[in-house]
Amino acid sequence: xxxxxxxxxxxxxxxxxxxxxxxxxxxxxxxxxxxxxxxxxxxxxxxxxxxxxxxxxxxxxxxxxxxxxxxxxxxxxxxxxxxxxxxxxxxxxxxxxxxxxxxxxxxxxxxx
Amino acid sequence: xxxxxxxxxxxxxxxxxxxxxxxxxxxxxxxxxxxxxxxxxxxxxxxxxxxxxxxxxxxxxxxxxxxxxxxxxxxxxxxxxxxxxxxxxxxxxxxxxxxxxxxxxxxxxxxxx
Numbered sequence: 001x002x003x004x005x006x007x008x009x010x011x012x013x014x015x016x017x018x019x020x021x022x023x024x025x026x027x028x029x030x031x032x033x034x035x036x037x038x039x040x041x042x043x044x045x046x047x048x049x050x051x052x053x054x055x056x057x058x059x060x061x062x063x064x065x066x067x068x069x070x071x072x073x074x075x076x077x078x079x080x081x082x083x084x085x086x087x088x089x090x091x092x093x094x095x096x097x098x099x100x101x102x103x104x105x106x107x108x109x110x111x112x
Numbered sequence: 113x114x115x116x117x118x119x120x121x122x123x124x125x126x127x128x129x130x131x132x133x134x135x136x137x138x139x140x141x142x143x144x145x146x147x148x149x150x151x152x153x154x155x156x157x158x159x160x161x162x163x164x165x166x167x168x169x170x171x172x173x174x175x176x177x178x179x180x181x182x183x184x185x186x187x188x189x190x191x192x193x194x195x196x197x198x199x200x201x202x203x204x205x206x207x208x209x210x211x212x213x214x215x216x217x218x219x220x221x222x223x224x225x
Contacts, residue, residue, distance in 0.1 A: 032211045032212075034213065034214075036214075043203065043216040043217065043218055043219060044155070044203075044216050045216070046213045046214070049213065089154065089155060093211035097162050097165060097168075098168070098211075099145060099157060099160040099168060099211070100145075100157075100211055100214065101157070102154060102155045102157070103154070104153075104154040105153075105154045105155075
């Protein structure tokens with residue numbers, strides 16, 4: 001089955017700097033890659049997702065890139081703000097009736 | 113519209129007791145998922161329901177855990193003979209179909225004393 005590895009587990013950046021979180025997956029057939037943000041004490045929420053037919057997707061300060069050959073995808077946050085501080089989870093899904101497989105999360109701290 | 117709801121929000125139980133956790137998914141969502149999240153940890157997949165298909169129970173940690181989904185809507189996660197290591201937040205999520213965006217409920221915080 002699918003296995004998703006996520007790095008780093010913790011990340012601290014200065015406000016205004018960029019943050020990058022990387023994930024690798026094992027199943028070359030996986031075709032859907034979402035990213036969820038979980039603020040302290042709250043539920044996870046989808047912030048961006050990408051499908052395997054595109055290599056990059058942007059939404060304001062957030063972007064995700066996908067390298068199918070290397071089986072890795074990354075989340076890029078530019079001009080970080082304190083409210084970006086949260087735990088971020090990547091996930092991957094294989095075709096068919098299989099659930100998402102989540103990475104173990106990255107705790108991002110943006111220091112003002 | 114209404115999001116995913118879960119009840120109770122908090123549950124404290126004594127070791128050895130059974131507990132039932134309830135999830136009401138978003139109306140019309142065919143896929144429903146249960147996850148467990150221990151303090152400061154990731155999302156541990158427990159079970160997944162998709163329409164009328166047999167559920168994917170591959171994440172259930174032991175036979176003390178079971179779940180059902182009645183009428184393709186409400187789901188109940190049951191933990192029998194609770195242990196202290198069962199203490200965690202249990203999150204439910206639903207999506208229109210798998211694997212599109214999952215909408216998470218607020219969770220049930222279970223404490224086993």
